[in-house]
Amino acid sequence: MEAAQTNYIGSIGLKPSMGEVIEMMASAPATETTKTKFECRDVEVFYSDKRALHGINMDVPDSGVTALIGPSGCGKSTFLRVFNRMNDTIPNARVAGQILMDGQDIYSKDIDPVLLRARVGMVFQKPNPFPKSIYDNVAYGPRIHGLALRKNDLDNIVEKSLVRAGLWNEVKDRLKEPGTGLSGGQQQRLVIARAIAVSPEVILMDEPASALDPIATAKLEELIDELKEKYCILIVTHSMAQAARVSQKTAFFHLGDLVEYDDTQTIFTNPKDQRTQDYITGRTG
Amino acid sequence: MQHFLTPEIMTCAFLIVGVVTAFLYGRGLATSRAQLTADSAGAHSLPSYHGYFSAWTVALLAIGVIALWVTFSGALPKFMFPTMMLGAIALGFIIINRLLTPTFRARNHVERFVGDALMICSGVAVLTTFGIVLSLVFESLRFFDQVPILDFLTGLNWSPQTALREDQIGQSGSFGAVPIFAGTFMITAVAIFIAGPIGLLIAVYLSEYANKRTRATVKPLVEILAGIPTIVYGFFALLTVGPAIRNFAEGFGLSVPTQSAIAAGSVMGVMIIPFISSLSDDVINAVPQTLRDGSLALGATKSETMTKVIFPAALPGIIGAFLLAVSRAIGETMIVVMAAGRAANLTGNPFEAVTTVTVQIVSLLTGDQEFDSAKTLAAFALGLVLFVFTLVLNVIALLIVRKYRERYE
Ligand SMILES: Nc1ncnc2c1ncn2[C@@H]1O[C@H](COP(=O)(O)OP(=O)(O)O)[C@@H](O)[C@H]1O
Ligand SMILES: [Mg+2]
Numbered sequence: 001m002e003a004a005q006t007n008y009i010g011s012i013g014l015k016p017s018m019g020e021v022i023e024m025m026a027s028a029p030a031t032e033t034t035k036t037k038f039e040c041r042d043v044e045v046f047y048s049d050k051r052a053l054h055g056i057n058m059d060v061p062d063s064g065v066t067a068l069i070g071p072s073g074c075g076k077s078t079f080l081r082v083f084n085r086m087n088d089t090i091p092n093a094r095v096a097g098q099i100l101m102d103g104q105d106i107y108s109k110d111i112d113p114v115l116l117r118a119r120v121g122m123v124f125q126k127p128n129p130f131p132k133s134i135y136d137n138v139a140y141g142p143r144i145h146g147l148a149l150r151k152n153d154l155d156n157i158v159e160k161s162l163v164r165a166g167l168w169n170e171v172k173d174r175l176k177e178p179g180t181g182l183s184g185g186q187q188q189r190l191v192i193a194r195a196i197a198v199s200p201e202v203i204l205m206d207e208p209a210s211a212l213d214p215i216a217t218a219k220l221e222e223l224i225d226e227l228k229e230k231y232c233i234l235i236v237t238h239s240m241a242q243a244a245r246v247s248q249k250t251a252f253f254h255l256g257d258l259v260e261y262d263d264t265q266t267i268f269t270n271p272k273d274q275r276t277q278d279y280i281t282g283r284t285g
Numbered sequence: 286m287q288h289f290l291t292p293e294i295m296t297c298a299f300l301i302v303g304v305v306t307a308f309l310y311g312r313g314l315a316t317s318r319a320q321l322t323a324d325s326a327g328a329h330s331l332p333s334y335h336g337y338f339s340a341w342t343v344a345l346l347a348i349g350v351i352a353l354w355v356t357f358s359g360a361l362p363k364f365m366f367p368t369m370m371l372g373a374i375a376l377g378f379i380i381i382n383r384l385l386t387p388t389f390r391a392r393n394h395v396e397r398f399v400g401d402a403l404m405i406c407s408g409v410a411v412l413t414t415f416g417i418v419l420s421l422v423f424e425s426l427r428f429f430d431q432v433p434i435l436d437f438l439t440g441l442n443w444s445p446q447t448a449l450r451e452d453q454i455g456q457s458g459s460f461g462a463v464p465i466f467a468g469t470f471m472i473t474a475v476a477i478f479i480a481g482p483i484g485l486l487i488a489v490y491l492s493e494y495a496n497k498r499t500r501a502t503v504k505p506l507v508e509i510l511a512g513i514p515t516i517v518y519g520f521f522a523l524l525t526v527g528p529a530i531r532n533f534a535e536g537f538g539l540s541v542p543t544q545s546a547i548a549a550g551s552v553m554g555v556m557i558i559p560f561i562s563s564l565s566d567d568v569i570n571a572v573p574q575t576l577r578d579g580s581l582a583l584g585a586t587k588s589e590t591m592t593k594v595i596f597p598a599a600l601p602g603i604i605g606a607f608l609l610a611v612s613r614a615i616g617e618t619m620i621v622v623m624a625a626g627r628a629a630n631l632t633g634n635p636f637e638a639v640t641t642v643t644v645q646i647v648s649l650l651t652g653d654q655e656f657d658s659a660k661t662l663a664a665f666a667l668g669l670v671l672f673v674f675t676l677v678l679n680v681i682a683l684l685i686v687r688k689y690r691e692r693y694e
Contacts, residue, residue, distance in 0.1 A: 117584040124575055132597070
């Protein structure tokens with residue numbers, strides 16, 4: 001199933017029927033045995049001449065949530081942007097090394113970054129719904145990629161995405177109202193629905209809860225817990241408690257280096273590196 | 286040398302010397318009095334504030350004298366002016382001497398003076414506007430006594446020249462302004478038709494595609510277009526664009542006059558490009574970067590992001606920019622005077638000569654005129670219409686722009 005999805009986006013010209021897309025969404029990668037989604041080999045990122053990441057080697061598993069933690073400015077966001085090539089949109093930013101997604105180099109010439117971003121969705125620190133209706137926000141991606149041929153299909157995608165983002169019940173009676181009128185937590189779930197609507201395989205989240213109050217944060221973490229069944233999730237967070245709660249794997253970054261990468265359990269109970277220990281016990285940061 | 290020492294010049298000299306001395310005097314007085322009190326830290330304000338206070342006091346009294354003089358100058362002999370001025374300055378010094386104790390709150394008084402002075406300055410601008418509007422309204426009312434307002438606003442025939450001589454038959458002239466409004470509208474439409482798309486595309490290029498360095502050079506270069514004197518545009522339109530259009534049309538066997546709506550409108554369009562491009566660039570830039578990122582991260586291309594997210598988000602501001610450009614085009618005079626013609630043709634053909642409100646005002650008021658004739662007063666009525674129209678446009682534009690700003694702040 002997953003391979004089919006990959007092919008589909010890779011050759012967007014061959015549009016599957018709506019039924020197939022919906023089926024894909026319903027039966028996206030189940031928790032199989034842990035496969036590797038991304039392999040990072042000596043990944044370096046430069047801003048002009050400044051090296052922000054120093055040769056990162058890391059395998060991201062296909063299932064579950066992988067958390068990226070570390071002090072401010074250590075390169076977490078930079079690393080996250082490597083996976084959907086958003087660094088390409090930053091003038092002066094340059095990526096070196098190899099990132100394989102399902103064994104394919106996503107920085108090779110055959111990969112269109114625009115199509116890659118439909119497979120690898122992203123949720124930002126500050127909720128950024130478009131100044132459009134709730135419906136149009138979610139329908140934005142499917143419209144651009146031509147995922148729905150009929151109005152009815154589009155309605156289905158929108159509803160399914162909102163249901164999956166846990167927002168449907170709150171907004172089903174006001175789909176025509178502007179997305180910017182929702183609360184912060186609702187907006188963040190709206191942009192998650194927007195990302196889900198193009199059936200990505202991966203969702204990147206950059207400190208998604210940092211602008212939310214505790215209740216909205218709890219709701220969001222619950223949602224992440226559900227989403228991990230269907231999507232590979234990478235989350236940057238400055239809250240170690242959050243990393244501990246939602247992730248299965250945790251990577252600790254420090255000054256552009258990947259210091260330690262292990263099961264979340266291990267990182268928080270039995271870190272091997274002194275710097276990790278100092279950070280999680282609050283002595284640095 | 287005698288004639289240099291007129292009472293006016295002496296008065297001015299007294300005034301300047303008085304104010305400066307008052308400053309020095311006040312400051313010195315405060316310093317010495319503060320030293321006399323045992324605890325000099327007990328003084329409320331710094332000596333220089335005492336100085337400013339003194340200078341202000343004297344200046345205000347002097348202004349009072351000037352106001353008095355302007356009002357009553359007829360009734361008083363000339364030498365009274367400098368005398369009164371000297372008296373006022375002396376009075377100022379007495380007041381200063383009384384008031385300036387170490388506990389005197391000179392700093393607070395100076396603050397109030399500053400506030401008052403600023404208010405008076407803006408008051409001058411506001412009052413001037415009111416004065417102009419009132420005189421426009423007043424003179425227009427006189428015009429409407431002679432020509433019914435409905436005839437003016439709906440009449441299809443404009444030929445004020447028939448009122449040139451008292452003994453002429455039909456001296457009341459014909460003041461139907463519709464052809465003028467139509468001409469103004471057509472030239473504005475041509476200008477916006479040219480400036481709108483070009484300005485908008487420049488704005489998109491500058492804000493979304495150009496790198497920082499290009500933007501920093503191109504934007505000011507485009508803005509230079511708005512700084513070229515309109516008379517230069519005018520003869521460019523008359524001597525280059527007009528003949529070019531005529532020759533081009535002749536190539537198709539058509540005859541087009543050198544002065545035409547399209548010649549004036551297209552040159553005016555070039556002039557107002559920067560109004561649209563700069564303002565639109567500003568509003569497009571004000572759309573938060575997070576929206577661009579959000580769209581790109583969904584797999585949209587740059588141009589999809591532009592047309593589907595950024596442009597709709599910036600649309601109110603862009604409309605505001607267009608309205609400001611329109612009001613600029615409507616009020617533009619020199620280009621149309623030179624390149625549009627003076628014939629009040631009521632036509633829908635942009636290749637014919639038309640006339641505009643501004644052109645008609647110019648031709649109504651140049652040359653020898655009696656101030657009371659309907660012909661002269663018509664200029665005020667046209668001016669009033671122009672003013673009301675651009676005012677409304679500007680207000681709408683500002684409201685739209687403001688509402689749009691609030692959305693992202
Ligand atoms: N657009 C950029 N241009 C230049 N330097 C940048 C840019 N973005 C990030 N950096 C630099 O790269 C380093 C890592 O930044 P970032 O990835 O944002 O860290 P984090 O997300 O962990 O706080 C920082 O030193 C930061 O200053
Ligand atoms: Mg960050």
